[in-house]
Amino acid sequence: MSIADNLKQYKNEVETDGVKLIAVSKTQPVESILEAYNAGQRVFGENHVQEMVDKQAQLPADIEWHLIGHLQTNKVKYIAPFVQLIHGVDSIKLLQEINKQAAKHNRVIDCLLQVYIADEDTKFGLGFDEVVELLRDETYPELKNIRIVGLMGIATNTKNEKQIAIEFHELKVFFDGIKVSFFRKDEAFKEISTGMSADYKIAIEEGSTMVRIGSSIFGKRVIKHFKSNISAN
DSSP states (O other): OOHHHHHHHHHHHHGGGTOEEEEEOTTOOHHHHHHHHHTTOOEEEESOHHHHHHHHTTSOTTOEEEEOSOOOGGGHHHHTTTOOEEEEEOOHHHHHHHHHHHHHTTOOEEEEEEEOOSSOTTOOOBOHHHHHHHHHOTTGGGOTTEEEEEEEEOOOSSSOHHHHHHHHHHHHHHHHHHHHHHOTTOTTOOEEEOOOTTTHHHHHHTTOSEEEEOHHHHOSOOOOOOOOSOOOO
16 A cells, blocks of 8 residues: 555544554655655654754755654754644753753744653653653743644553553553643643554544554655754754
């Protein structure tokens, strides 16, 4: 099946439930992203800043770019002019840097707080108590150029569907508590980004509003080194 056919299948399945489909285009060539774009997809997710900057410069301006990978503070400035949503915010320090760079471009950048829900040491994220601590931080109300619109979580990489469902369910329960405690009057706080190709159906059942699907749409990942002016500093 073509990228367009794969995309149509997922859009029909996911978006009928009111869930946003994020086409994860990391390592995919511009031509493949254009095929998905021409098939109606407008939301794309990238894991690496350098790659996203390179692609954004070559592709249509109405694409909604999501940074779904781990973000270093020294790379925020490169995506601040255009990124639509940053999924993986895991510290007040990173939130402050996003705010700083967004202000330079007179923008408000939407963010998700990444919550650690997996039984794996390799995953990033805030603990439940750390999310509360961040939202209670005295500097948080001063950040006028960011907007926290929800939570993100990645489940354990396991075939145990019951465990995955429990992890997603716990995040949804936590989300509901945070909504009541901190965002009761904020209609923008409504997103739960959970679920990828292997577990998106479970994620949707447990309250996900965004799913991230890549290789099932685009096929095998293409390894390519992207060159840009981004430095390590």
